Amino acid sequence: MARPAGSGVAVRARRRGYATWRHLLARLLREAARAGELRAGLDPHREGERLLLLIDGLAVQATLEPQRLPPRRQRALLRAELDRLRTTET
Numbered sequence: 001m002a003r004p005a006g007s008g009v010a011v012r013a014r015r016r017g018y019a020t021w022r023h024l025l026a027r028l029l030r031e032a033a034r035a036g037e038l039r040a041g042l043d044p045h046r047e048g049e050r051l052l053l054l055i056d057g058l059a060v061q062a063t064l065e066p067q068r069l070p071p072r073r074q075r076a077l078l079r080a081e082l083d084r085l086r087t088t089e090t
Contacts, residue, residue, distance in 0.1 A: 018052070021052050022045075022048055022049060022052055023048075024048075025047075025048030025049075025051050025052055026044045026045045026047075026048035026049075027044075028048075029042070029044035029047050029048050029051075029085070030044045032085075036087065037086060037087060038085050038086065038087060039085060039086065039087055039088075040087075042085060047085060050081070051081065051082075054077070054078065054081055055078065058074050058077060058078065062074055
């Protein structure tokens with residue numbers, strides 16, 4: 001019998017995993033901001049969330065359509081997002 005999407009050990013573990021990713025990305029972005037590597041005014045928490053959503057979405061889409069999103073294309077899309085976050089003075 002199927003369980004509701006919001007319960008169960010696996011769901012709780014997955015939620016903890018995503019929370020860990022969000023915190024890690026936010027921390028890395030805060031460190032990059034302190035080092036002067038990010039554009040001014042960016043919110044590390046919000047940008048970390050965006051990166052996680054992009055990475056997760058790429059993984060799902062590449063699984064469903066690997067010919068449309070081969071690894072090279074995935075890296076290019078992620079690199080473009082990271083470039084958007086960077087200062088222009090590197």
